[in-house]
Amino acid sequence: xxxxxxLELPEDPKLAGNITHFARALRRAGVPIGPGRVIDAIRAxxxxxxxxxxxxxxxxHACFVNRPEHRAxxxxxxxxxxxxxxxxEHMMSYMIPAVRGVQEERKARSAEKRAAEALLDGAEAPxxxxxxxxxxxxxxxxxxxxxxxxxxxxxxxxxxxxxAEIAEAKRMxxxxxxxxxxxxxxxxxxxxxGQRVDAARTLRQSMRQGGDLHKIAxxxxxxRWPNLVVLCDISGSMSQYSRMVLHFLHAVANEKxxxxxxxxxxxxxxxxxxxxxxxxxxxxDAALAAAGAEAQDWEGGTRIGSCLETFNRDWSxxxxxxxxxxxxxxxxxxxxSPDRLAKQMERLHLSSRRLIWLNPLLRWEGFAPKAQxxxxxxxxxxxxxxxxxxxxxxxLAAAISRPDDMGEKDRLMRLIGVQGV
Numbered sequence: 001x002x003x004x005x006x007l008e009l010p011e012d013p014k015l016a017g018n019i020t021h022f023a024r025a026l027r028r029a030g031v032p033i034g035p036g037r038v039i040d041a042i043r044a045x046x047x048x049x050x051x052x053x054x055x056x057x058x059x060x061h062a063c064f065v066n067r068p069e070h071r072a073x074x075x076x077x078x079x080x081x082x083x084x085x086x087x088x089e090h091m092m093s094y095m096i097p098a099v100r101g102v103q104e105e106r107k108a109r110s111a112e113k114r115a116a117e118a119l120l121d122g123a124e125a126p127x128x129x130x131x132x133x134x135x136x137x138x139x140x141x142x143x144x145x146x147x148x149x150x151x152x153x154x155x156x157x158x159x160x161x162x163x164a165e166i167a168e169a170k171r172m173x174x175x176x177x178x179x180x181x182x183x184x185x186x187x188x189x190x191x192x193x194g195q196r197v198d199a200a201r202t203l204r205q206s207m208r209q210g211g212d213l214h215k216i217a218x219x220x221x222x223x224r225w226p227n228l229v230v231l232c233d234i235s236g237s238m239s240q241y242s243r244m245v246l247h248f249l250h251a252v253a254n255e256k257x258x259x260x261x262x263x264x265x266x267x268x269x270x271x272x273x274x275x276x277x278x279x280x281x282x283x284x285d286a287a288l289a290a291a292g293a294e295a296q297d298w299e300g301g302t303r304i305g306s307c308l309e310t311f312n313r314d315w316s317x318x319x320x321x322x323x324x325x326x327x328x329x330x331x332x333x334x335x336x337s338p339d340r341l342a343k344q345m346e347r348l349h350l351s352s353r354r355l356i357w358l359n360p361l362l363r364w365e366g367f368a369p370k371a372q373x374x375x376x377x378x379x380x381x382x383x384x385x386x387x388x389x390x391x392x393x394x395x396l397a398a399a400i401s402r403p404d405d406m407g408e409k410d411r412l413m414r415l416i417g418v419q420g421v
Contacts, residue, residue: 194218305336358387
């Protein structure tokens with residue numbers, strides 16, 4: 001245990017108290033912070049000074065954040081707690097439902113809702129039951145028109161979920177499945193109702209009967225199941241979505257009787273990482289912790305073309321045999337050359353039985369393939385679908401079962417054609 005010398009504080013240590021309350025808010029939002037880190041933060045601020053906001057931010061960041069997924073939560077709580085003078089009103093706007101047509105609706109950005117819940121823990125919301133003159137107002141609500149909490153959670157964007165909602169969403173995702181229909185192979189198996197004559201078996205049976213032909217043996221194609229190959233983007237813009245998708249992949253990889261021969265998973269940001277063996281662990285927390293330790297480029301940049309080139313060169317022949325179904329989860333915002341990306345996507349498409357692209361940006365109404373990376377990838381996929389909620393993951397099972405399902409590809413390809421003109 002480290003030993004700390006007596007800490008010299010002013011007679012009225014309000015800054016130390018504020019840092020302590022700030023650390024409590026982070027802990028409520030899911031950031032593991034103990035008393036030792038609080039003491040370290042106070043000492044670090046004392047050493048660095050309190051003259052520049054930027055220095056103060058990164059001083060506390062160095063003391064409280066040691067995992068990539070905590071950066072967004074820290075940034076939002078810091079902004080609300082230290083920078084916004086009207087932060088309480090700002091947070092209340094996320095916790096109190098607004099009346100449609102009176103207050104302009106705006107969805108919270110990444111981690112804002114979790115930050116608001118953490119800072120308002122224990123605070124009482126204003127009593128809206130009293131009118132301006134103290135008279136009680138009775139409001140009737142038709143419960144038949146309201147969604148259940150589970151139904152609302154199904155359609156809620158992963159980025160807009162609170163800590164409690166994320167925990168419940170993970171439990172719902174653990175129950176999801178991704179069944180696939182078997183593929184008819186060239187190899188055959190014996191069948192009493194087969195459509196083809198098994199000449200070899202018929203002759204063997206006749207030889208046992210002295211050359212007499214008593215029964216014609218039949219055969220039918222032997223069913224087989226394809227591999228599932230998943231390429232998941234873990235760059236900064238995809239961090240929350242990729243974590244929920246990895247929870248889903250863990251459930252698929254450990255489900256018995258789902259139909260997949262093997263499930264192979266890769267993450268990519270600035271480099272490609274194979275996390276297949278980690279997803280085979282039964283405990284989801286241990287599996288994702290090991291996968292996170294293996295992939296060193298969490299919340300970094302994005303080089304889709306380079307990572308796909310590595311996959312096509314080093315892994316394609318190992319995991320893409322016998323017609324694998326490929327899922328690519330990314331927003332398509334790439335730093336590589338569009339021509340290089342298009343070439344690698346074309347090669348990946350030719351190697352796969354079916355290539356499906358899940359893009360969380362498709363959740364926005366009016367989404368158009370304006371980014372060069374998206375325009376380069378789109379022509380080389382079989383289906384283009386949203387991947388931002390539990391409902392979108394459930395719809396994925398139907399898309400895999402329907403070979404003719406193209407999602408939003410046709411509509412967006414027409415937009416590319418219009419833009420090209």
